[in-house]
Amino acid sequence: MQTTTLLAGIPAENASLFHRMPLSVGDPAAWIQVDGETTVIVRDIEVDRARRQLTANHFGSPGEYAPAGGLSPDRATATAQAVAEFLARKKIASIQTDRTLPFIFAWHIQQAGIEIAYNADLGVIDRRSxxxxxxxxxxxxxxxxxxxxxxxxxxxxxxxxxxxxxxxxxxxxxxxxxxxxxxxxxxxxxxxxxxxxxxxxxxxxxxxxxxxxxxxxxxxxxxxxxxxxxxxxxxxxxxxxxxxxxxxxxxxxxxxxxxxxxxxxxxxxxxxxxxxxxxxxxxxxxxxxxxxxxxxxxxxxxxxxxxxxxxxxxxxxxxxxxxxxxxxxxxxxxxxxxxxxxxxxxxxxxxxxxxxxxxxxxxxxxxxxxxxxxxxx
Missing domain, CATH: 3.90.230.10 (Creatinase/methionine aminopeptidase superfamily)
Incomplete structure (x- = not known):
């Protein structure tokens, strides 16, 4: 069984996220790996730049993963809502994440009924060497x-x-x-x-x-x-x-x-x-x-x-x-x-x-x- 991995936050501030998606942006973003395929979610105006600079299978913006009730006008909330909706559409029951996941992402994911497992080595071992x-x-x-x-x-x-x-x-x-x-x-x-x-x-x-x-x-x-x-x-x-x-x-x-x-x-x-x-x-x-x-x-x-x-x-x-x-x-x-x-x-x-x-x-x-x-x- 494949493990779903999530790293999220602001790449310009979150070194673990930046290490996986080296795109220096000051808005919330997410890197998600499901069954070996990687999806990057960034603000709509950053999608084209992300495609040029990053390696991933899929690129999208929060607007593509809006829940039934719509997205919040707040960028951080909207991105967290979109990540939760993305996982729900994929029928993901649990994810693993690292020490840097902002609580706003954790809260929205948990509200969607998805279990979050903490991996103490994620974002640490891969950055040490x-x-x-x-x-x-x-x-x-x-x-x-x-x-x-x-x-x-x-x-x-x-x-x-x-x-x-x-x-x-x-x-x-x-x-x-x-x-x-x-x-x-x-x-x-x-x-x-x-x-x-x-x-x-x-x-x-x-x-x-x-x-x-x-x-x-x-x-x-x-x-x-x-x-x-x-x-x-x-x-x-x-x-x-x-x-x-x-x-x-x-x-x-x-x-x-x-x-x-x-x-x-x-x-x-x-x-x-x-x-x-x-x-x-x-x-x-x-x-x-x-x-x-x-x-x-x-x-x-x-x-x-x-x-x-x-x-x-x-x-x-x-x-x-x-x-x-x-x-x-x-x-x-x-x-x-x-x-x-x-x-x-x-x-x-x-x-x-x-x-x-x-x-x-x-x-x-x-x-x-x-x-x-x-x-x-």
Whole structure:
């Protein structure tokens, strides 16, 4: 017996739906597979474009599947009504769907007496192993991200320090906000967008590893720069972190940095097909623990500590399964993940170094060759 599969929502916002029907539209749509045949339902003005860009057996609009009482003037409701009517006409008794199905679709389908089964792997397993095209898209996104990273770090390194130790660039204070604006402008000029912002953070705020950073930057203090833009042409993400010190880094910061770089190398070496996310994380954590840094998951500390896991999946979303963390599952071929160990404390500041790595059958492949040091002059 064939299984009927439904993915629905707004393709421009729903990565699982976009992965099956890569059409960037901002209106509700549906991808339905019945007995091996695929039907795409989109707004009437998008049907011709869908036919040109997508591969499916049938294309239609909500108006073709109006129930007896007609369609709602609301687009989301009308599309959900049409999907329910389509399934009813096909005499479908049950469907499977994924974690992203909007409740409006579920409600109308259930009102039609159709059972909905949740498939936890749908939209997850099929997106974890990247196709050759997806690998190219991610490499392109990471290359642009690293170009912006080099611009940001060199801008910090080339600035001057005033009498108070604050950095000055082109006659004005160099702030976290200015560096983020420089990166954002670079991305805008190359058709990328920082949809979730970015991080340019220093002590004491960087003790919270996800603090975005604010205010003037200072000399001789580590500055964590984390850029994660989306390529607007492909919709795939880049993600890169470096730590830069203007002037002379302290011995404590140098030791932190050496430990993080060593932890990152150990995790990269462990990122092998068939190994687990748990093992990759443990390889990284073991290095940091051996160097004397404690775990402090969920707790901001004064002295350097380990606050988070080692990395995450990346693709059409910035954070995708799996996690390189405690309990992380088996790694699949051509899975792309970030590796980003870090140490953070209020007093001395933070250090994080991050790259994207593909787990291939020939071993880990790091995207890009950007240097990892503290000195960016």
């Amino acid at each position: 990247k196709s050759d095209r997806e690998l190219e898209c991610l490499q392109t996104a990471q290359e642009m991200t690293q170009r912006a990273m080099e611009l940001a770090c060199r801008t910090i390194a080339a600035s001057t320090a005033n009498a108070s130790g604050q950095l000055v660039h082109e006659g004005e204070l160099l702030t976290s906000e200015r560096v983020k604006a420089i990166a954002a402008q670079f991305f805008l000029e190359h058709n990328f967008a920082m949809e979730h912002g970015s991080i340019v953070a220093t002590a004491p705020e960087v003790a919270d590893c996800h603090h975005a950073g604010a205010g003037p930057l200072r000399t001789e203090v580590p500055i964590v720069v984390d850029l994660f833009p989306r390529d607007l042409s492909s919709r795939y993400w880049g993600d890169c972190t470096r730590t830069v010190v203007h002037g002379q880094a302290s011995e404590e910061v140098k030791q932190m940095h050496a430990a993080v770089v060593q932890a990152k190398a150990a995790a990269t070496a462990a990122l092998r097909v068939g190994n687990t996310g748990d093992a990759v994380h443990q390889a990284s954590t073991d290095v940091l623990l051996d160097r004397g840094y404690p775990l402090s998951r969920g707790t901001v500390t004064d002295h350097p500590s380990i606050q988070h896991g080692t990395g995450h999946g990346i693709g059409l979303e910035i954070h995708e399964p799996i996690l390189l963390d405690d309990g992380g599952p088996e790694i699949l071929p051509n899975e792309v993940l970030t590796i980003e160990p870090g140490l953070y404390g209020r007093n001395v500041g933070g250090v994080r170094v991050e790259d994207m790595v593909a787990a291939t059958t020939d071993g880990p492949v790091v995207f890009g060759t950007l240097h990892q040091g503290l000195d960016w002059k």
